[in-house]
Amino acid sequence: MTGNVMSGDGTGGMERHTYDVVVIGAGGAGLRAAIAAHDAGARTALVCKSLLGKAHTVMAEGGIAAAMGNRWPEDNWEVHFRDTMRGGKMLNNWRMAQLHAQEAPERVMELEDWGALFDRTDDGLISQRDFGGHKYARLAHVGDRTGLEMIRTLQQRAVELGIDVFMECTITDLFKDGDKISGAFGYWRESGRFITFEAPSVILATGGIGKSFKVTSNSWEYTGDGHALAMRAGASLINMEFVQFHPTGMVWPPSVKGLLVTESVRGDGGILKNSEGERFMFRYIPEFFKSETADTIEEADRWYEDKKNNRRPPELLPRDEVARAINSEIKAGRGTPHGGIYLDIASRRTPEFIRKRLPSMYHQFKELADVDITAEPMEIGPTCHYVMGGVEVDADTQESAITGLYAVGECSGGMHGSNRLGGNSLGDLLVFGKRAGEAATAYGSSLGADRPKIDEADVKAAAESALAPFEVEGGENPYTIQSDLQQSMNDLVGIIRTASELEESLSEIEAFKTRAKAMKVEGHRQYNPGWHLAIDLRNMLIVSECIAKAALAREESRGGHTRDDFPGPDAVWGTKNLVVNLNAAGTGVDLHEKPLPVMPDELKTYFEEK
Amino acid sequence: MGYDLKMRIWRGDQSGGDLEDHTVEVSEGEVVLDALHRVQATQAGDLAIRWNCKAGKCGSCSAEINGKPRLLCMTRLSDFDTSETITVTPMRTFPVIRDLVTDVSFNYEKAKELPSFAPPPRDADNKRRMQQIDVERGQEFRKCIECFLCQNTCHVVRDHEENKPAFAGPRFFLRYAELDMHPLDTHDRRELAQGAAGLGMCNITKCCTEVCPEGIRITDNAIIPMKERVVDRKYDPLLTIGNLIGLRNKDTEGRREV
């Protein structure tokens, strides 16, 4: 990929670069940030673990939430803001939710300027589809492969602008000069050779943490690298107890368990049924959403055509509600043969409609499960999908507590509160990607020639730390530790949690940490996945500890965090975030509470009961 | 219903390599990538494989299975007899980095040579208008997941290293066609496609179409129409068809050649 050559078992060789802004991650967030930095005049580098265009964003299916009002002129940023805050059970950073709702429409239009081909309305405008928790049809989409359209458009734009891309290059450490960021350190996956970036601004856009769970829609890349890098640099994470379990993942065959089934299936008319054939969601409408949810099948079905006079079907409640309901049905013994429940669109829409609107779902089930979704229902169950928690940042600039360190996209926290609405991630990437790129450039330029420097001793330490797994004699294989961690997180820190299990998980994580110290890898440095995993595993462990610790502390149920021993929301907990930091010894996690930012009065009026 | 699968996996690097035999337990519903992952986790921790989504969406896991270019994550073991040995080798057209991972930078270089989309200003209300039927042709091409299996298969470069500099390959003919059929684009890339990108070297064998995991009809829907547009800019029979099926009639007028 890179034209780098080095003998596989050599140890020497260090490549050095100087940039104004280094963006770590080339999903939607990283690409948008790099484009913004470049446009603002920064010499910009874009670094990613995979090939360009393969980041998680490529897998997004449903769409980008943006109140463009193309289908419903009544829609505007205020409604979107309100939906986002309510979906997050009011724990969102209000300012981020506001900026997102205000700026998403223009960010989507920009994609169209750069060549994206969205599906159209009859008037020729960008089409918008229904999704859970959104009052109006609001998601700009391309069939069910919106993420592919988005990443390809941004990738083509970045290539056109000539931004330097370092692909299959993994960042393992950040450097600081005093309390300011001075650069980043990593290795080329291809050659194992090390690389150092000197830059005053580093933007983390590394995505999520889902690979710490066994059943997940996330890929090998989701090891929480950005979360861990930020912590090690001294920044804090918020909302880590909130992990989104998407209600509809595939459950069979075992090899694809967890693979996502897009919410668009429900947005486009699909319904959930248990083994008794009952459309059970009507039994699970929470008080909080009663006034806006249909309570009869007839009303729910009328809603697809007439949204003014009917309320939304309960299948389109926010994801946390639906995932919990499915979980309860399965536990009550009303599950399907493979331990899921039924998602049925076959009996509700024509085969032509289904193939047109949901082509990748059709393909995915046909190829991987021998199921024709135009003729039979799908079997689905909850899957770990998204982390609401992430680096604590300033809402307007995305800067963390460390000067020069920014975080954007899934690895940042605050925007989605305790639960993210579908479609709000892709919008988040664009809106805050642009903001971070601009802020990072402005800060870098303000420094003039007085840029923070990299200490050579730190470079040496980073290299030694990366190579440590080769030095171990007779230790354990990283794959085994990873798979034990995934099982443990799934069992003990999953969709329904209790104090005793969370405590157990924390002690298991301690044990994994000890095992990981004696981890050993085979072979040499050239494209060696065992070595790569050994390095990523350290990040997975620290992030898992954050999640378990915060989940144990929050004694209530809210959004993506459900405690069996504290089943309801708690008004006092509703006023605070949990913040985690690396402890002083660098071996574990410290946790403290912090009051939510206070929403201005004029925004509060959106939430008063009418 | 698990069984023991016999696999032969190519292992090596630029300096050479060989097929290595592995026997691995597999179960119902699994794909070739699952079997390889199990080999990696239990027998060969440093086996190099590229993959991301495991759902046929990212185009990372391209390789050759029993000599056929395919995605590892979308090839089900049930397509083979349980007694059959499955042989997995890296894509042949690109230089090997290690094991099943190849250097696909050729494709990223070709992408850089392609002049990008050039739209006119937005409408007065700051929006753009296109009809669904006009975007659908381009949408078919934009389903491309950049697995580069078509690039790997095309005989113009598969065994002819010398053709690589002058030939962008089917994936990029698709991109030329997409832009050419984009209802709003203002550039004319036909000369460029024919000349610098080497469209003329393609002799429409359709091998690229056969391996495309997205089922994109690369040859029929992109390459042949592109060739026709290039050959006859004054009388283009496709434009008539295009009009009938609702494609925008894009002639030279109003477009700037790049």
Ligand SMILES: Cc1cc2nc3c(=O)[nH]c(=O)nc-3n(C[C@H](O)[C@H](O)[C@H](O)COP(=O)(O)OP(=O)(O)OC[C@H]3O[C@@H](n4cnc5c(N)ncnc54)[C@H](O)[C@@H]3O)c2cc1C
């Ligand atoms: C199957 C699926 C469907 C989804 N559908 C939708 C949807 O319809 N709508 C919606 O809004 N959201 C959806 N989401 C969520 C959304 O896609 C993701 O949250 C979003 O794409 C994350 O984007 P990102 O830019 O933050 O990170 P990513 O796109 O994941 O990119 C992360 C990047 O960071 C790089 N990276 C990570 N660690 C390192 C390191 N150490 N060094 C260098 N590089 C590194 C990776 O290589 C990658 O390039 C979906 C998610 C999934 C999994």
Ligand code: SF4
């Ligand atoms: S049709 Fe053209 S591009 Fe496709 S494989 Fe044949 S020669 Fe190559």
Ligand code: SF4
């Ligand atoms: S056109 Fe098809 S075969 Fe070629 S790169 Fe795209 S998806 Fe792969």
Ligand code: FES
């Ligand atoms: S892993 Fe993404 S296409 Fe196979």
